Amino acid sequence: MTELIWLASAFLTGLLVSRLYLPPLVGYLCAGYALNTLGFQVDDTLKHIADISIELMLFTVGLKLKLGSLLQKEVLGVGGLHLFIVTLVSMAVFFSLGGHISGGFVLGVSLAFSSTVLAVKVLEDNGELSTLYGRDVLSILILQDIVAIGLLAFANNTQPKPWALALLLLPLLRPIAHRLLSISRDRELKLLLGVSFALAGGELSDSVGIAKDIGALLMGVMLSGHANAKALGEKLWGLKETFLVAFFLQIGLSGLPSYEESLLALALLSLLPLQAIVFFALFIVVGLRARTAFVSTLALTTYSEFALITSDSVVNSGLLPPVWQAIIGLAVALSLAIAAPLNHFSHQIFSYVEPWLTRFERNLSHPDRLPTTIGAAEWLVIGMGRTGVAAYKAFNKLDTLVLGLDADPVVLQRLLADGRRVVYGDAEDAELWETLPLAKIKGVLVTLPDFQARAFAIAQLKHRGFHGSIGTISFDNTEQAELYSLGAHFVIQPFAEAGKQLVEQMFVVVDASS
Incomplete structure (x- = not known):
């Protein structure tokens, strides 16, 4: 009966917020808050499903991982510098308030992440996932995801076992994994194989003292070069989204933020425009046009669901007080609620600010430059x-x-x-x-x-x-x-x-x- 209440409440709130052009995950968080006020608590079943959802998410990230796409100047220059700048500022602010420098570091990096779920969903709905800026945004998100994995390893504060280095031998199993995917011709077999690999990677890394998420990512990377990797990721997308409902419900069920915590969440939200300015400036510096920089910036100007994951790990390891879970949860929910409609109307919004923003463009040669001639074409x-x-x-x-x-x-x-x-x-x-x-x-x-x-x-x-x-x-x-x-x-x-x-x-x- 409890599971039915979880699903029904998540569906109803998700349906309600989707009618307001907000992502359903905002509704899932609200459902968690509402259930918490009614006396419901997180149990082992919900937590287990939430853990599986994160493993599936990291596995799908690994499937998309291509080293070449991460080495472009738009990715390293924009994504890397943005992470560095936001982390430094957040650490300084957190330390000035009397916090531990390690906790401030983890919090700072977490707040520099953008929402993969929202950005991919918006780009996909707009048919822009394969455009030049859509690919740049996706590559930056993957770069952030890789940093998040390292951050989780740091935040978990666990000592890997001596044979943890054996995980580096996973690429040797690549031919076998690719062969298994090739002979799995039925759609349901591909889906089952993907889930099995994700969970196997999690169990393998857990057995050597490393976070399950890292093992799931490595398993995805092992399959990333396969011809069916993209199709497998698409099949896993819906399943992963369904399982993620448990994760967002879990955050809401952890408790409503107090008045003081809500003020801190609003303070974090007020920092997003500064992050947007940093993103836009960096995109302009690497030579993108104002329009490309603007729509890319809007897609990235959110707090990430990864911030919820890392804050949970940081709190559990004692680097941050427990109140930060509720604070980060509310800040993420509010950022997604604001960013969703802005991204939905990003092109219309740019038409109003275009005369002002185009003044910042640099006169550089770049793939997103407009064609100045079409030759003799008729x-x-x-x-x-x-x-x-x-x-x-x-x-x-x-x-x-x-x-x-x-x-x-x-x-x-x-x-x-x-x-x-x-x-x-x-x-x-x-x-x-x-x-x-x-x-x-x-x-x-x-x-x-x-x-x-x-x-x-x-x-x-x-x-x-x-x-x-x-x-x-x-x-x-x-x-x-x-x-x-x-x-x-x-x-x-x-x-x-x-x-x-x-x-x-x-x-x-x-x-x-x-």
């Missing part, structure tokens, strides 16, 4: 996914001059290697449409997967007074009607068209055989 394809590439090839067969635009640097690199004419361009960047030379363009195909991005691109083309043809795709009748109203000349529903072509080809085959 046709544009916006979005070089499967549909966009197919359209590009069809234009080539007609011997026409076509150019592709995409915001994913990996996609651009692959297409350029194949000899395609493509340039960087983010369809949701208003400045792109202001500077893009359209005088010679006869038609534009918008094949972006996200509806809002398609709608914005068409609206911007009409705003520029573009007189050529505009074609796009839609996935339901509601989308189709709105895209026509914005100015699209024709709208194709891919799935409906595929069904029609299947029937037409079927009759061709039947007629040929009769």
Whole structure:
């Protein structure tokens, strides 16, 4: 019965806050606070599920870990320097208030982390996870996660056993692990294998005196180079999110903060704008445009769920008093509640502050620079996914001059290697449409997967007074009607068209055989 109350309360509060454009995890924390006032307490079952959720989270982080992505200047320069600056300031403030320097160090690093859950969720919902700044944000989050693992090892204050170095031999098992993943063709087997690896890594590291989270991360790293690693991470995402409900409930059930503790939480919240300024300044210094720096900064300006994890470990090891658990929990919840709607409307917000922020841009060459010329191109394809590439090839067969635009640097690199004419361009960047030379363009195909991005691109083309043809795709009748109203000349529903072509080809085959 207790488990049902946990789940029902988490669902109801999560549903309520999601209707307010807030992440459900804010609701889970609120549910924990509410249950605590009703006399419910954390038990071993909830704590065990919460521990598993963290192992799954670190395992999925390991699956995404690529050393090359962490060595970029946008990642090391921005992520590394931000961690260093925030940690120094937090340590100084904590020490001046009479706290232990070790506790201040752990607290400072914890407060420098950004929420992986919120940032990835927002970027995924906006269809921006694969954009240039989406990849930079994700790499910075992974860098923070790696630092968090080291911090957990420090905070746990446990002495590893002599044979703990044996964990370094895990890469030797990589061929076996990859083979197991390759032969697990069914989706449920892949999911089961992933969970088994995560838990096995946790138990292995625990047996040698190291935090379970580190073992789970190492297991993820062992599988990170596999062709199915990304698919495995996506399958584990929903399961991990479900298990994380227990973690957030546990934080709320630990107790409501007092009046004084709430004031401290608000004080921590007031420091977030300073963190945002540091992030934005560092992004500008490494050469990003103001828009890229702004949306990246908004995605990173939160306190992280990792701060809840590390604060729990620090309190248990005696480096911080227990009151900090409630303080950090409230500060994290409030930061997510504020950041979620800001990120949802990040592009609209930037349009208001653009004249002021663009003054800080540096005149450097960088991949996110806008195209200043499109050569002799007469046709544009916006979005070089499967549909966009197919359209590009069809234009080539007609011997026409076509150019592709995409915001994913990996996609651009692959297409350029194949000899395609493509340039960087983010369809949701208003400045792109202001500077893009359209005088010679006869038609534009918008094949972006996200509806809002398609709608914005068409609206911007009409705003520029573009007189050529505009074609796009839609996935339901509601989308189709709105895209026509914005100015699209024709709208194709891919799935409906595929069904029609299947029937037409079927009759061709039947007629040929009769």
